[in-house]
Amino acid sequence: MNQKILETLEFRAITEQLKNYAETALGQQQIINLQPSTDFQTVQQQIAETDDGAQIYRLKGGIPLGSLENIGPHLKRLQIGASLNGRELADISRLLRTTTAIHRFFEDLQDDEVALQYAYEIVAELTLLPQLSQTLRRSIDEGGAVLDEASTTLKSIRGGIHQLSDQIRSKMDNYTRGSQSKYLSEPVVTIRDDRYVIPVRSEYRGQFGGVIHDQSASGQTVYVEPQSVMDLNNRLRQQQMAEAQEVQRVLAELSEALMPYLRELGANGEILAHLDFMNAKARFANDMKATRPVLNAENEVDLKKARHPLIAPEKVVPNDIYIGKDFQCIVVTGPNTGGKTITLKTLGLIQLMAQSGLFIPAEEESQVGVFSNIFADIGDEQSIEQNLSTFSAHMENIISILRQVDDKGLVLLDELGAGTDPQEGASLAIAILDHLGTVGCYVVASTHYPELKVYGYERPKTVNASMEFDVATLQPTYRLMIGVPGRSNAFDISSRLGMPESIVTSAKTLLNAESQDLNNMISDLESQRKAAETEYLDLSQQLKEAQQLHDDLESAYHDFFVARENQENAAKEKANAIVAKAQEKADKIINDLRQMQLNGANTVKEDQLIAANTKLKNLHQEPTLKQNKVLRREKRKQVLKPGDDVKVLSYGTQGTLLEKVNEHEWQVQMGILKMKIATDQLQKVAASEKQAPTRQFATLSSSGSHVSTQLDLRGKRYDEAMADLDQYIDAALLAGYQQVTIVHGKGTGAIRTGVQEYLKNNRRIKKFSYAPASAGGNGATIVTF
Incomplete structure (x- = not known):
């Protein structure tokens, strides 16, 4: 980056402000040496580090570094x-203590x-030297004085000095308080030449x-x-000399102890300075109300409500500035003092x-590019020493720019072509812009020449812009209007002033006529722009x-269904509690009936028991699930037809559909039983589920395939x-x-015995046992392969 641009755009005024936020001498030095980078990855990392500092500042109030001197x-x-x-030595001790504190601070953040x-990676490079620090x-x-604990000799010497001082003062008090005090100018003890x-x-x-x-x-x-x-x-003087010698010995010993760690100490100082720099950038951004810029690799700049950082916030006018996407050259026209230069x-x-x-x-999500160089020809650069005119000085500067600029550069030209004959100046300005367009760089140029307004319309990747002027108040608004060329307001201003x-x-x-038509066209464009802006603001408010109305309705809709589900579930839970008590009593009755049947009472049939149990279970209500849309979609897939394998939910077993009895019931074959089952108690069995029994004693009817x-062997002869x-x-x-x-049933027990003997002698059988009482008891055998 050329150094002249830093002076032209007053970049050093920014670094001077930033320097006030640094706490360490090395951090301030890093800010003084701060230079814009032209490498995309470097800029990306530096902005990310500033973002780290901003996050720490927001959460913890900043990095607690304190004041540190440059130990270089x-x-x-x-x-x-x-x-x-x-x-x-106190400066180095303070740096070591700060290093430990910063390491602990970032451990807490983790x-x-x-x-x-990037902050954790930076802090990981710190070297802790706890023993040396101690x-x-x-x-x-803190002030650099050597403490008594530095050595036992020093502590002993200072003890002796204290005792001698007390003895001397005691003797001297006899002169200041006794009869001889009348010979004194005043009754005090003082020191001259280090003696009392x-x-x-x-x-x-x-x-x-x-x-x-x-x-x-x-x-x-x-x-x-x-x-x-x-x-x-x-004697006191001798002790004081001994103290001075011991202090020098201690300082030399401590200095010697630092020698093996010079590299680590220097690196720690640089790292802490870098953290201080990050912290300063974050605090500076907070006070300026600055935001993180988005880097655009294609150099498409889109600044939202951009403010000049050196103008007082209450005076600065924010502007949207964008270039690089649809156009690479902006020609800003309009009168003086309108804000073009700013x-x-x-x-x-x-x-x-x-x-x-x-x-x-600027506002959030503003985009910036990473330009290879930034050039500017702004202000009156007339050189008295070189005896150059204003025009010549500008031309020399522009010639230098033309020699250096490339397709990744940004060029800012203020009052292009000014200072010479208007016709020649306009022609030269157009030629310069054409050359820069050939190079492919990004250009923003301000001018007074009306010819450049036409240029902005005719040239590709070029757009007109102007600074808004309020004719009613005869004052500029300092608002940039991209897409609208500036027009002369001389006639309007003169009329309002009384011409x-x-x-x-x-x-x-x-x-x-040509100039008049152009001014009329610009006036119409400006009127249309204002109308469109008003309409846009109105529509934005309506939107x-x-x-807001949509969000409120959506929230109310959600609250309604949640409340309804909660009420339904509460009611069902209450009903289920009542049913559960009845279920317990019913189960006891059914178990008693089943026991009577097993003991020889044949008046109670199995299908009657199952039907009674089903009616009780149907009283139970399942809570409504929140994902009811998914359930409804799955339910639509359950289209039943004769011959389908289904799971009978009330029995926990599987069966085959025979025929549809009515709108609400199907006849289902479950083993040897044929029963009418409610449709909502049937669930179609997928092909992948047909081979996996859902219960250890589930029954499935043969459906041919x-x-x-x-296997039901009841009613068959033994051999068969x-x-x-x-x-089977x-x-x-x-x-x-x-x-x-x-x-196999109970009967005479012949088939049951034959089944048991067969299973005992079959090596493929792992185990077998009678079924539970609710599934047939000793009238059926469960076989595990």
């Missing part, structure tokens, strides 16, 4: 063998399952003996070290911000209201029954059944 110079001093002072795109924290305080002294009146300087270390400016007071404390002061700068500066990984001052109508009319007659899971049994076992094995039922 400290590490360089260590590399050349120098020892660090206490303040420098535990909370906060999704971030050593520094124990030895150096008292202020003595000049005429009594010999009263205490000792050494005079200083005197006042007036000469009325001398500062005397009394003879009685000289020895203590000497519009060009807004587009260029937002692009620089996005390509630097920053969020942009005689005759003069205005005369001026209009002097205007050539919003209709959508398959083997039943039940044994032959049928042998054939073979057929059942071939059919792949796991289990079958042999109905």
Whole structure:
């Protein structure tokens, strides 16, 4: 990216604002060095990192870095063998503590399952040095002073210094509080030349003996070290020198301990600076109300309500700016002070911000490109030193642009062709735009020349635009209107300011017909645009209201059906509770009847018991399922016809349809039984289900094409029954059944005994046993292969 564009579009004003949000010195340095990138992947990653910072700021208030100094110079001093002072060691200690805190902070984010795109990878590069951090924290305080715990020797020396100081002060107090205090200028103890002294009146300087270390400016007071404390002061001084030597030894030892970790310390500093940079970008975006831009690989720019970031929010006018999809060149026409220059700068500066990984001052889902370079010729660049005219300065700049631009570049040209003869300037402007169109780059050019309005209509991939002007107030609105060329408002403005109508009319007659037609056409287009915009806003409001009504109705519809289902289910549950109690009593009665039958009472028939049980079970109501549409669709598939295999839901067994009795009942063959079954108790059996018995003692009738899971030998002679049994076992094995039922009845017991003997001697039989009492008891045998 050329550096001149950063100055022209005031990009450094953005970085100066951004720098105020950084907490660390290295983070601020990264911002100072910030440059727009021209690599798509790099820009994509930088924006994603800013998004990570924005998410952390939203959830946690930002990354807790605190103030950190640049430790780079400290590490360089260590590399050349120098020892660090206490303040420098405190800076490194603070960095190590921050490293641990940041690592723990991001672990907590991961535990909370906060999704971030790159931040976790960045933090993973940090190197934790807990032992080194503990050593520094124990030895150096926040201000860089060496602590007593740095070494046992230092702690002992400082203890001795404290004792000597107490002894000296105790002796000196005798002078300030005793009878000799009258010789003092004031009763205080002070220090001169690192020794304890008292202020003595000049005429009594010999009263205490000792050494005079200083005197006042007036000469009325001398500062005397009394003879009685000289020895203590000497010993104190020796201890202080020993303390200084021990402190230097500790600093050298700590500096030596850092030597193996210079690379890790430097890397940690860079990583924390990068996190600070991310955090600063997020906070800056929040205060600016900026949003994440969407990168478009085809360089299709679509800025929604874009604002110039350096204009106060209460003054800036948002604009929709788009280029690259349907056109690659915008020609903006209109009068001065209408906002053309600001519009060009807004587009260029937002692009620089996005390509630097920053969020942009525009609405959500705004698109930006990644241009190979951005060029601008904006403002009066007349060079007095080079003795160039305004036109010459612009031409030199444009010539430089033409030499460098490619098909991925963005060119911003303000007042193209201005500063020379209008006819020549317009021709030159058209030729420059044609050349840039041949290159294939993206261009936004502002101009006064009416000839370029026609150019905007005639050239492919080129569109006219203008800045709106309110004739009623004689003020620009600073709104960009793409697709509508600007028109001169000189006649309207003159009339409103009081220009005689005759003069205005005369001026209009002097205007050539072509220009007049063009102005009329622009006026009509502008009127149509305003009408369309009004209609659009009205329709948008109607659509919003209709959508709200639709949402309300849909919500009410859903609430109605949920409430109805809840009421139905509650009623059915209440009914089921009542039926359950009756079922218990009925089951007891039926079991008693069945037991009577097994004991020899033949007055109760099996089909009568089944029918009674069915009526009781039909009282049970199933709750309505929410997926009733699916159930209704499945029910439509259950088209029954004679010969179909069905599952009888009330018995939990399978049978074959014989004929339809009426609209609500079918005659069903279930083993040896023929019964009338309600249609809603029948479920058609799919082909894949026919071979899989649903109950261990289920009965299926033979329908010609398959083997039943039940063989009925009742009423047959013994030999015939044994032959049928042998054939049936073979057929059942071939059919792949796991289990079958042999109905032999009770009678004399001959067939039952024969069946039992046959099953004992057949190696293919795994086990067999009598059926449950409810399924025939010892009148049937269940066989498992």
